[in-house]
Amino acid sequence: MHAPTLVAWLNYLLPFFYFICTYGYGRYFFRRDRTSEKWITPALYVTCAIHLLQVVMFGVVKSHFPLATVSEATGVLVLGTLCIYLGVECHLQVKTIGYFVLVPLFFLQLFASAFLKFPTEIPEILQNPLFILHAASAVFGCSALIVSAIASLLYLLLFYEVKRNRFGVLYNRLPALNILQNMNYRSALMGWLFLTIGLVVGIVWIKTAALKMSPFDLKSLISYAVWGIYALEIVGCKLWKWSGKRLAYLSLAGFAIVIFSLLGVNLLSSFHNFK
Amino acid sequence: MIHRQEVFLLGINHRMAAVDIREKLAYKPAEALAALPLLKRQPGIQEAAILSTCNRTEIYVVADTSRDLVKKSFFDFLSLSGKEVSDENLCYFFEEEEAAAHLFRVASGMDSMILGEPQILGQVKDAYHLAMQAQSLAGILDRLFNYAFVTGKKVRSQTALCEGAVTVAHAAVELAQKIFGDLATHKTLLIGAGEMSELVASHLQDKGVAALYIANRTFEKAEKLAQRFHGEALPFADILGKLAAVDIVIGATSATEFILTRQNMVKPLLSRPAQPLFLIDISVPRNFDPRINELDNIFVHDIDALKQIVESNLAARREEIPKAEALIAGELQQFVKWHNSLEVAPTIAALREKMEHICETELEKCQSSLNEKEFKKVSTIARSIVNKILHTPTLRLKEYTQQPDGNGVFKVDIVRELFGLGDNSPAHEEAVKKI
Structure with missing residues (x-):
């Protein structure tokens, strides 16, 4: 598979991964679901890794740091927030606030994925x-x-x-x-x-x-x-x-x-x- | 008529009888240890265990006799061990699956006075160890108790049945934890040295509170309690002066007027950092003016709030019952499957013994006409044929034990008749023990 195609696929898959994690954290918060408790953090790490791969590949394919458009910046913002949340969760060993972090992240990522464009001209400033x-x-x-x-x-x-x-x-x-x-x-x-x-x-x-x-x-x-x-x-x-x-x-x-x-x-x- | 070995239970608990009746049937550990051999000597009883707590006395046995005879043996045993049952109808009597399910529920805290209370699993373990010590456990009851421990642990770890405070004293400490998290860095002032203060102090100590100050009108009482919980006694007049240094204040006195009011709180608060101050009032009449709650960063909660927490936690525990029941059902199924498999073990052992006997006899007949090498080869082939012939019937026999309505038992009987296996021999009994 060509790298641009893979980036596009990862981009469309990301909201789905965020949705799965949000659903799991929601189940854990509202229903105290022990099964969800076990898989949500690994699932979030996987989502984070995929998102990081998507951002890096996008940067490599397009030869610029992905901040050229609002949707690119939103994607990086979502990834940054996820990394910080994972650090907090790992440090404090508290999973119950995950749902509240992931709901806005899911919608932001949905926006970022829906409007992600592959600009042909990169402003010089971004170099x-x-x-x-x-x-x-x-x-x-x-x-x-x-x-x-x-x-x-x-x-x-x-x-x-x-x-x-x-x-x-x-x-x-x-x-x-x-x-x-x-x-x-x-x-x-x-x-x-x-x-x-x-x-x-x-x-x-x-x-x-x-x-x-x-x-x-x-x-x-x-x-x-x-x-x-x-x-x-x-x-x-x-x-x-x-x-x-x-x-x-x-x-x-x-x-x-x-x-x-x-x-x-x-x-x-x-x-x-x-x- | 031959009966299979089954589990029977005779018990009395907090639902069936008041404490004055229950206490007459209670066994102290030493008493139970002495009574178990006596119970095992009753007709038909092969294994026995006694679970005796403040809320229940339950006697579990494995017997291969009729239900009525076991029931009679239970009551004979109670009379012999000096226990008096005023009304037999106050006791419950369960057998086989019902008895096992009951033990699993007990071990999970589902049958406790306070749903999900944690001590019961330890008490079930104590009963098991006592029976081990009395050598009154063999295969079936031993396995049943081990299934009960697994069930109890699963219910605790996979459901929220044991979560949340369900007593006022515990709820007070839980509420403090909701504000401060770890209490190890927070100081507490306990006003009052009565029974409730003792309970709260005990919970605070369990949570490792940084410092515990105890103030009481009778200073000696405060000193006594402080000594017990490694705290520091304070004169009653020093309460306001200490407010700047503590994070949690618990009021549990019989004072008829407010000890802390909105007015007398203002000055001590000025010398406090802008950190939350948590006041819990578990007295009736109240010790703390509820208007203190209007002040910034101060939380005031009275006994009604704590009861509300207890109710909410109990409701949350009740919501977990279906999950716990599903876990119990799963473990029960496993136990029943294992127990049923014992029934067919003698038949499998007898069938194998018979086949191997035929094989050995035929091999002996041809031994003289073969040299050593040839005989070894023929022996291996013959044994391999026996194993292969027996493989499918063995699997089928095990499957028959899982069939409902006694259909499987009927099929097992046909196999016994077909191969002329007769009744259970001592060799077969040995096979059961090995399983």
Whole structure:
């Protein structure tokens, strides 16, 4: 089989793999299904390996890092999120939040697979190693922030369930508040580190490429704001021992701005506003 | 009439009889050890085991006699061992599959007063070891108990029948774990030194809580409890001062007014880091003002909330019953299959013995006319023919034991008659033991 055909096949198979994993994690969460508990993590590793193969092969076949289009970037974002989630699951040995991570990933991958194109012309900018590092760091940063936002959302849901004496499925199946707080903090820290790398590399790249960026480049301003919010969360947690609830709200606020930046700004203009 | 060896059970449990009746039939381990040989001496009884816990006394035997005789032997044994049964109707009597299924349910915690309670499997194991010690177990009961252990373990590992707290004290600790996760890094203040405090302290100790402070109006009582659970006793007046240093506060006193109110909590909270504080009130009347829950990062739960958790966990356990029943049915099928296979073992052994005897006799007849090498060759061929002839009938005989309605037994009888195998000989009994 030719490499491009294989890439296309893998691309169409990926949503199916994500669906199977989502279904398994759902069964485990809602029905406490012990059989699903056994196969879901290996299935997720297989999905991750296939996705990685697809991304690498696509890059090799097309000779560029797969960030040229929104669907390519979405695919990489999904893969990054999956890798970070697998790391968290492996570290904390908690599988019950997998369902909440996989539902958005399934839909994102469905979008990425449905709209994946094979561009004939690759912008010159995508051949620049500094730009690749800048964009890849930003995407992996977003991946970590997705996990952080999901952990925060679940933290708040469980927090209010317990506070209001409601002991339903979330109480029974979610891990302890402390674990969710830990998950939020670690993913936020990872996301913040990637964002920092992305921002620094971005600045260096602009300088070396002698590009002039508008001081009102909305994307950059938003990126600085997001970086500041997560920096505040990390400092607040480490130095001022802020509570899990405050950290969760900060994570969600930061993530809401990321979403606005990805959807709103990109729809209104291009990625960056150069003079 | 020859009866096959079957499992019988006579028992009394919490569903059938009140504690004053149950306690009269209870066997302490030493008593059971002494009683088992006596039970084994009853007519027709070959194997015996006694399971005696606070909720049940069950006597399992393997006997090759009639149901009525076994029942009589059970009651004779109870009288001989000094146990009194006021009303025989309070006891249940099961045989064969029903008895095995009952033991599997017991070992899985399905028949316990609190569904899925974990201690019962250990108690079944104790009963087994006691019977081993008394040498009252042989093939069938030994195998039955081992199937019961496997069933109990499977139900525990493959279903959620034993998950979640089902007592108020345990639910309080489980709720604390839902907030803090591992309690090993969290400190607890226990207000009160009564029975409920003891239970909570015991659960906290099991979870490895970092530090346990106990405050009580009577300081000596607090000291006593603290000593028992390796905690630290506090004067009652120091409660508010300690709030900054602890993460969990459990109130279990008989005080008629609030010990902690919204007003007196404000000042200690200022000196606390912005971390959650968890207050569990298991007293009636309540010890903690419910309005404290309005404060940020503080969780206040009373006994009703804990009961709600217990109810929810019990409901979740009940939902697991079909899964557990399916596992029990699977293991029961395995046991019945194995037990039925014993029935045909003497016939297979007799058939083989007869064929081999014919083979040996015929070989002896021709031995003189053959040299050693030729005789060896002919012997090998003859034995191989016997094995090949017997292969299919052996398989068929084993299959007959799985047939319902006694049809298989009838076919086995025909085989015995056809080959003139007669009744079970000591050699056949030995074959059963080997299986």
